[in-house]
Amino acid sequence: MKIDRRSFLSFLIGGAAGTALSPLPWKLTDDIAIWTQMWPWVPVPEKGEVTHVTSACTLCPGGCGISVRKVGDRVVKIEGLAGHPINDGGLCTLGLAGAQLLYGPTRVKGPMKKIAGRLVEVSWEDALGEISARLKELRDAGQSHRVACIADTDRGTVPELLLRFLTVYGSPQFFRLPSIQDTYELTLYLMQGVRATAGFDFESADYVLSFGSGLLDGWGAPVNIFQAHSRWSESGGKLVQIEPRQSRTAAKADRWIPVNPGTEGVLALGLAGVIVRESLYNADFVNTQSSGFDSWQRVLLENYDTESAAKITGVDPSTIDKLARDFAGARKPLAVCGRGKGQTPGSLQEVMAVHALNALVGGIGRQGGVWAVPEPDYIDWPEPEMDALAAAGMQQGRIDQAGDKPYAHARYLLNRLPEAVNSNAEPPVQVLFVANANPCFSLPNSKAFIDAVKKIPMVVSFSSYLDETAELADFILPSHSFLEQYEDRPITAGYPRPVVNLTRPAVEPLFNTRHIGDVVIELARSQGKTVSAAFPWDDYQTCLKETLGDMWPVLEEKGYWTDEAFGAAGRPSTFETKSSRFEFTNAEIDALPPFAPIEPQGDKAALPLVLVPYDTMQLWNGYIGDPPFVIKIVPDTVLIKNDVFIEVNPATAGKLGLEEGQTAKLATPLGTATVRVHLFEGIMPGVAALPKGLGHTAHSKFLAGKGVNVNALIGSVEDAATGYDAVWGIMAKLEKA
Amino acid sequence: MGTADDLDRTESKNAAGEVAETASSGNGDKKQDGSGASITLFFIIGFVASLVVGWVVFPELLYSQKEQPVKFNHALHNELVDAGCESCHFFREDGSYAGAPKLAQCIDCHEEVQGGSEAEQYFVTEYVQKGREVPWLIYSKQPPCVYFSHAAHIKKAGMDCVTCHGHIGESEELRPYQYNRISRYSRDIWGHNIAGIKRNSWDRMKMNDCSRCHVQENVSQGSVQTLRGGCFVCHN
Numbered sequence: 001m002k003i004d005r006r007s008f009l010s011f012l013i014g015g016a017a018g019t020a021l022s023p024l025p026w027k028l029t030d031d032i033a034i035w036t037q038m039w040p041w042v043p044v045p046e047k048g049e050v051t052h053v054t055s056a057c058t059l060c061p062g063g064c065g066i067s068v069r070k071v072g073d074r075v076v077k078i079e080g081l082a083g084h085p086i087n088d089g090g091l092c093t094l095g096l097a098g099a100q101l102l103y104g105p106t107r108v109k110g111p112m113k114k115i116a117g118r119l120v121e122v123s124w125e126d127a128l129g130e131i132s133a134r135l136k137e138l139r140d141a142g143q144s145h146r147v148a149c150i151a152d153t154d155r156g157t158v159p160e161l162l163l164r165f166l167t168v169y170g171s172p173q174f175f176r177l178p179s180i181q182d183t184y185e186l187t188l189y190l191m192q193g194v195r196a197t198a199g200f201d202f203e204s205a206d207y208v209l210s211f212g213s214g215l216l217d218g219w220g221a222p223v224n225i226f227q228a229h230s231r232w233s234e235s236g237g238k239l240v241q242i243e244p245r246q247s248r249t250a251a252k253a254d255r256w257i258p259v260n261p262g263t264e265g266v267l268a269l270g271l272a273g274v275i276v277r278e279s280l281y282n283a284d285f286v287n288t289q290s291s292g293f294d295s296w297q298r299v300l301l302e303n304y305d306t307e308s309a310a311k312i313t314g315v316d317p318s319t320i321d322k323l324a325r326d327f328a329g330a331r332k333p334l335a336v337c338g339r340g341k342g343q344t345p346g347s348l349q350e351v352m353a354v355h356a357l358n359a360l361v362g363g364i365g366r367q368g369g370v371w372a373v374p375e376p377d378y379i380d381w382p383e384p385e386m387d388a389l390a391a392a393g394m395q396q397g398r399i400d401q402a403g404d405k406p407y408a409h410a411r412y413l414l415n416r417l418p419e420a421v422n423s424n425a426e427p428p429v430q431v432l433f434v435a436n437a438n439p440c441f442s443l444p445n446s447k448a449f450i451d452a453v454k455k456i457p458m459v460v461s462f463s464s465y466l467d468e469t470a471e472l473a474d475f476i477l478p479s480h481s482f483l484e485q486y487e488d489r490p491i492t493a494g495y496p497r498p499v500v501n502l503t504r505p506a507v508e509p510l511f512n513t514r515h516i517g518d519v520v521i522e523l524a525r526s527q528g529k530t531v532s533a534a535f536p537w538d539d540y541q542t543c544l545k546e547t548l549g550d551m552w553p554v555l556e557e558k559g560y561w562t563d564e565a566f567g568a569a570g571r572p573s574t575f576e577t578k579s580s581r582f583e584f585t586n587a588e589i590d591a592l593p594p595f596a597p598i599e600p601q602g603d604k605a606a607l608p609l610v611l612v613p614y615d616t617m618q619l620w621n622g623y624i625g626d627p628p629f630v631i632k633i634v635p636d637t638v639l640i641k642n643d644v645f646i647e648v649n650p651a652t653a654g655k656l657g658l659e660e661g662q663t664a665k666l667a668t669p670l671g672t673a674t675v676r677v678h679l680f681e682g683i684m685p686g687v688a689a690l691p692k693g694l695g696h697t698a699h700s701k702f703l704a705g706k707g708v709n710v711n712a713l714i715g716s717v718e719d720a721a722t723g724y725d726a727v728w729g730i731m732a733k734l735e736k737a
Numbered sequence: 738m739g740t741a742d743d744l745d746r747t748e749s750k751n752a753a754g755e756v757a758e759t760a761s762s763g764n765g766d767k768k769q770d771g772s773g774a775s776i777t778l779f780f781i782i783g784f785v786a787s788l789v790v791g792w793v794v795f796p797e798l799l800y801s802q803k804e805q806p807v808k809f810n811h812a813l814h815n816e817l818v819d820a821g822c823e824s825c826h827f828f829r830e831d832g833s834y835a836g837a838p839k840l841a842q843c844i845d846c847h848e849e850v851q852g853g854s855e856a857e858q859y860f861v862t863e864y865v866q867k868g869r870e871v872p873w874l875i876y877s878k879q880p881p882c883v884y885f886s887h888a889a890h891i892k893k894a895g896m897d898c899v900t901c902h903g904h905i906g907e908s909e910e911l912r913p914y915q916y917n918r919i920s921r922y923s924r925d926i927w928g929h930n931i932a933g934i935k936r937n938s939w940d941r942m943k944m945n946d947c948s949r950c951h952v953q954e955n956v957s958q959g960s961v962q963t964l965r966g967g968c969f970v971c972h973n
Contacts (some may be wrong), residue, residue, distance in 0.1 A: 007779040014783025022791020023931045027799070030927070034920035038879055044881045049829060314846070 029329065036247070048072030052560035054081060056501035057095040057487055058482040059624045060341075061153070061179075062221040064095055064498060065559050066285050068483065068506040070317055072416045075099045075506050077211040085703030086495055086563050087223040093630050094620055095223075099174040099456060100627035102510070106700045107466040108478035114147030119476065127475055129693075131431075132526035134458055135169070138430055139527070144170030144393035144466065148429045150414065152177050152436035152623060155490040157540075157547055160379050161520045162435060168384040168534040169527065170393025172600070173429065177401070180338030181492055182724050183343035186409055187355050188372045191583050192364070193576035196372035199496030200336050200353075201567070202228035202370035205487065206237045207330030210353055211337035212728075215239065216249040218341040219289030220494030222617065238330075238338045240323065242267060243339070245614060245647070245689050246682025247287035258684055261612050262597050264337065265350030267320070269595070270309025272326035273300050275360050280509075281328065282734040283528055289581055290359060296584035310499045312597070314684075328374045333361045340615030340692070342494070343622070345724035348409070349595035359582050366531060371496040371567060378500070378551055388736040399428045407723035414439070415716040415725040418448035421455055431458045434469055435516055437481075438623045441468040441696065442620035443517065444727050447670065448713040462516050468627065480505075485515050486544055488555070498563045502555035515540045591711055593720040601715050603729025610687045611668060611732035613710045619693030626693065628702040639679050644707030646676035647689040648734065653679055656734055666690075666708075667729045668714050673708040674737060677733075688734060805911040806871050807864070808856035812909045822898045822906055834887035840864060842851050874914035875941065876925040877902060884971055886900045890960075891893040894954070903939035947971070 019025060056175075057078070065084030069077040077097045080091035101107075111127040137145055149166055151159045153190040154176045163174050184198035202208065202215075202225050213219045216229060228288040229252070232239065241253035242264055243362050250256040259267055275281050286293050310317040327333045335357040337350060357369070363369030386394075397404060398422040400413035407413060421427045432453070439449045453472045461473040464481045479485070482503050489501040505651045517540025524535040537543035554561050577583045600610060618634045621625055622703050638645055646666060648658065658664055658677045666673045666688075675690070683689055695709025719726035796869040818824035825838045843865070850861050864871050879885055890896045898906065905911075915924035927933065929942030938950075951958070958970050 003779075006777050010776040011779040011783035014780035015787040016783075017780075018784040018787030019791055022788055022795070022934070023793045024791035027795070027927070027931065028919070031799075031917055031919040034880055034917075035923060037882060038921050043879075049832065049835070231863060522778075 012577060016180050021526050032141065046071035046074055047534050048074075052257075053386060053504065053506040054316050055483065056081075056503045057091070057098060058487075058489055058503060059090075059101070060218065060222070060493070060620065060622065061221060061493040062092075062426060063493055063495065064091055064221070064223050064471045065501060066091065066098075068507060073113070073264075073507060073665060075102055076379070076449060077525070079524040081559060082372045084498065084560055085499060086221050086491065088227065090227055092222050092226075092617060093633060094369065094617075094624070094627070097627040097629040098483065099626070100629055101465065102507070103482045104627065104700060106467075106478050107481070107511060108197060108360055108466055108470065108513070108696075109607070110478065112476040112478075116475045120472070124477075124512075128519070128522060128526070131458070131475060132479075133524055134431060135523070138278070138375065139169060139389055139393075140461045142389065142392065143173065143430065144389055145396035145432075146428060146430040147171045148173035148175065148399070148417075148431070149433040149435065150175045150177070150437050150439060152415075153490075153492070154412075155492060156488050157379060157544055158435070158516050158520075158717060160381075161517055161535075161540075162433065163542070164381070164384060165520050165524050167394065168386060168390055168524075168531050170386075172394050172396065172398050174412070174436060175417065175441075176412045178343070178346070178412070178443070178725055180342035180346060180347050180351070181494075182411070183348050183351040183719075184338075185411075186348060186353075186722065187351045187690055190409075190586070190589050191352065191355060191359075192372055193578070193583075194372045194374070195493040197372050199371040199373040200334060200494050201368050201371065201496040202334070203231070205332050205334035206232075206235065206368060207327060207333040208232075208237065208239045209327050209333065210241050210249065210253075210317060210337040211268060211335070212241075212243040212339040213336050213342065214249050214335075214340045215241075216252055216617075217247050217288075217615050218617050218620075219336075219338060219615075220342065220432075221491070224495060238326075240326075244612065244684045244687050246680075247340075247614060248616065252683070253524065257315060260312070260684070261687055262600065263313040264339075265347055265353050265595065266597055267315060268312065268314045268337075268350065268353035269300060269624060270306060270315075270320050271324040271327065272322050272353065272360060273304040274306060274359055274598070274682065275328045276300060278325070280325060281360040285364070285582075286360065286452050286691060287428060289364075289575075290584055291577075291579040292583045292585040292589075295355070297589075299585075309604070328361055330361075332363070332366075334358065334363055334369055336370075336494075338494075339728055340613070341621070343615075345443075346720070347598050347719050348721040348724070349592065352589070353595075356584055359584065362562060364582055365568075373498055373566070373604060374591050376490050376498050376500055376561075376563075376737060378549065379547055380727075381547070385528045385530050390530065394614070395551040401469055402723070408721045409721070414443070415445070415718070416723065418445060418452040421450075421452040421592035422448060425455070427452075427455050428457050431460065432456045432547040433462070434473070434475045435462045436623050438463070438469045438625075441625075441698075441709060442470060442623070442692075442711060443716075444711050444725060445714055445715045446709060448715075462519070463623075465515065466626075466698055467623070468696065469696045475527050477515045477519055477653070479519075480509050483507060484509045484513070486541060488544060488548060489518075497566050500551065500555065500561045502559055502561075504559070509544050517543060525551065534667060543585070550665050596720070598717055598719065598726045598728060600729050600731050601717060601727075604731055607731035607733045609734055610688070610729050611666070611710075611713065612687060612729035613692045613714060614689045615692055616679070621692035625696055625699045628700075629701055631706070637680075637707035639694065639707055640676075642706050643676045644694050646675040647680040647683045649680045649683050649687070650681060651685045651687040652688070653677055657736060658734065664734050665737045666713070666732060666734050668713040668732045670713050670730070673713060675734075676706060677734075687729075688732060766813065790930065799917060800915045800924050802913045802915050803874060804913055805874055808861045809911050810854075810856075810909050811906050813912075815906055826898075828892075832888050837875060840868070840870050843871075874916075874923070876905075876923045878923060879926065879942070880920075882924065882972055883944075894956075900938050901942065903937065938956070944971075965973065 011452040048071045055066050057064045057066045064087035065081030067079045068082045080087050080089040082089035110124050111124050113122045115315050149162050153159050164485050170469040181197050188194055188196050215225050239253040240255045241250040242257045242259055244261040306317045306320050334628050335354045337354040358370045401407050402413040440453055457475040460475045461470040462477055462479045463470040464478050470476050482507045487503045491499040521535050525532045575582050660679045662677045664677050666675050690710040694707025696703045714730045716725040717727040827835050926937055926942055
């Protein structure tokens with residue numbers, strides 16, 4: 001019998017009939033439906049026991065307490081810690097995305113060494129062995145002062161261990177990342193005689209005058225300020241934002257006062273002039289608690305009448321008058337400065353002017369005012385014994401010349417490090433340690449930092465993440481992430497009370513990482529003699545527990561320690577100045593160079609635009625780069641795919657022949673970049689703005705390659721009074737690409 | 738070459754220049770018995786073959802089988818504990834269900850080998866001493882789209898374990914874990930019977946099986962969490 005076409009067809013039909021009457025098609029359909037739910041990239045929530053770990057977020061200086069929710073061994077969600085004095089259960093988008101940093105692809109999984117231009121995995125013994133051998137070599141040759149360290153802060157056991165190591169080893173080259181606290185510290189020292197950080201009682205203030213501070217863009221302790229701002233709408237508190245650009249803070253303020261960029265300090269003095277002239281100041285404070293008022297106000301009235309202030313700032317004279325009267329007439333007025341997130345120290349005299357405004361209205365050390373918050377004194381280690389080599393090393397002086405004329409007032413001048421390194425054939429720094437910082441990306445004049453890091457023969461990064469500085473380093477000794485370790489974190493972010501947070505491990509360290517504290521102790525031990533003797537603890541955990549002493553049980557239980565009594569007593573009983581009063585001026589202040597607004601770098605004829613960088617809550621320009629969740633919420637008026645948009649006023653764009661979305665070439669004295677144009681009426685004509693936090697070349701594919709690093713286009717500008725970086729913008733040119 | 742008959746036919750056809758018709762497809766031209774029968778035959782062959790494939794071969798191929806990592810004896814352990822199933826399968830303080838016990842629970846007794854069985858020896862050596870969690874294969878695991886609350890069924894409805902899980906507690910060894918190669922799920926969900934016919938309540942646990950009971954018991958279909966009814970009770 002032959003199989004012909006018809007037989008074959010009937011075979012198929014029979015097969016179809018039989019198949020339909022079998023479970024095969026129905027079962028397959030159901031199975032395929034389930035299969036589509038089981039694709040490996042479809043996220044499935046964990047099942048398991050739910051636990052919460054109390055800890056603290058360290059991704060920005062704000063110091064929020066967090067509650068880390070885990071399912072089994074996995075961190076699943078980070079939430080704000082209810083009851084914490086700073087954030088009381090709230091948390092910002094960066095904090096919420098913290099788990100992505102823990103498990104993400106940028107983690108450095110073990111020590112690495114640069115061999116033939118590539119980072120290669122090595123063992124801890126090898127890495128530490130080589131580094132400690134080099135350190136010994138330098139010390140024995142009397143070159144101990146050629147070892148430097150950059151850390152994010154100088155407070156807390158970890159930075160203090162780094163500082164202790166450098167000191168007993170014989171090097172004065174410890175650098176802290178710059179911020180507005182540099183100038184506020186100095187202001188408090190000059191005008192109040194105290195060594196403290198400035199804290200601002202936003203919660204109780206009823207009229208906040210912000211000179212460019214991004215109070216809703218990440219300044220200070222962001223969550224705390226967001227919460228205070230929410231309450232102002234109920235309590236009748238007012239926010240007046242002074243800046244050339246309509247930031248989120250300005251948009252949500254009760255009043256936005258656009259000023260010519262860089263002239264915020266002049267406006268502060270203009271307002272002070274009105275207050276003094278019209279005798280609107282708090283007479284009780286000025287007469288009984290201050291000194292130097294007479295000579296100060298004389299200079300003020302001579303130079304800062306409303307007309308001249310109006311001319312320089314571009315603010316209407318009547319606006320200046322009204323603003324001053326409103327500010328002085330409020331019950332609890334508070335003035336604050338520090339552009340954007342406050343990452344730049346700025347002009348000392350600008351900060352002193354704003355601080356003087358607070359003094360004029362009696363806002364020093366009162367509810368709703370500004371406080372001098374002392375450093376917690378729990379770190380009370382005995383002075384280390386110094387040998388001859390160490391003493392000699394410390395005598396060599398800082399390479400940034402901080403503390404020496406003409407930089408006598410400055411403590412750390414990290415902005416001067418690149419020049420000191422790059423301008424010498426033989427770099428004055430032979431070994432550089434970098435902890436919790438990414439200077440090759442996040443500081444103005446970033447290209448100079450890149451050159452310096454490339455030039456320094458041995459750069460050791462403690463970074464947990466493969467950031468720009470780590471990629472250039474010779475060694476990476478990865479520390480645990482903040483969710484994997486114990487650490488004490490004293491908070492200085494403008495919060496008006498002393499707070500110390502404790503981070504604790506939510507998970508066992510995932511990779512072959514080590515606590516910075518343990519590494520420093522081991523390096524010190526390897527140096528032997530007095531260096532080793534200065535580190536009597538077996539490991540960091542022992543050091544931490546012993547150092548915290550009585551604070552340890554409090555921190556262990558609650559996750560934070562705060563001085564409840566601080567602030568409750570009201571005004572500090574004494575100022576520690578010569579006069580025991582608040583000093584509007586004194587001999588030291590009088591000796592400062594006269595105040596002048598900081599000029600932007602660049603030839604105004606060839607570069608007609610002013611480029612200002614800006615900060616937002618969606619883009620983070622520090623040691624931590626945006627995790628994937630956070631880069632996702634950057635609006636498409638700022639970033640589309642890999643293109644960053646520069647904000648330009650429509651009038652300016654019209655003159656340049658640029659349209660919305662058009663690609664343009666931006667040039668500053670430091671470099672050029674390709675950007676796209678966004679027309680924005682919230683920025684002054686003649687001014688253009690780019691966000692900080694983009695233009696990464698490292699981290700992960702979720703962040704790298706997006707946008708342009710504005711820090712590479714902006715140089716640093718030394719404040720004449722201190723040497724601190726006071727840059728706020730630069731001259732620029734924008735033309736069709 | 739064919740038979741004489743064929744040759745005659747083909748020759749006569751070829752002589753005329755027309756294509757020869759074969760015997761089996763002849764319908765109308767020649768009276769051929771078997772052409773219709775052929776069709777029917779092949780229909781039946783196809784029909785029967787596909788039935789066999791669908792009912793016998795398909796289930797055979799569809800499911801793969803694995804043994805549980807440790808030979809666990811429920812009956813033995815049930816005798817040794819006080820509270821029956823709940824001794825190891827319990828509610829946590831927050832109301833969530835612990836499911837299959839973690840190593841920590843077993844270690845309470847099995848820090849060292851307790852009895853003489855090979856299975857326990859293997860368990861203690863490979864898992865307890867190495868601190869590894871036993872990767873138990875869960876027969877009753879539902880797809881992630883399903884939200885099932887043990888608390889609602891055991892505490893609120895007062896159901897017992899056997900209704901849904903069968904008599905596993907009395908078993909002396911864990912039966913092999915059969916799973917669907919396409920969906921990766923346990924065979925217990927669709928049921929061992931490929932037609933989906935079940936005799937006991939625990940034979941099958943697809944959505945219809947849950948619904949049947951919900952309708953029968955007149956369960957109020959509002960979710961406590963979402964306050965929504967209908968689909969959102971189980972698919973949140």
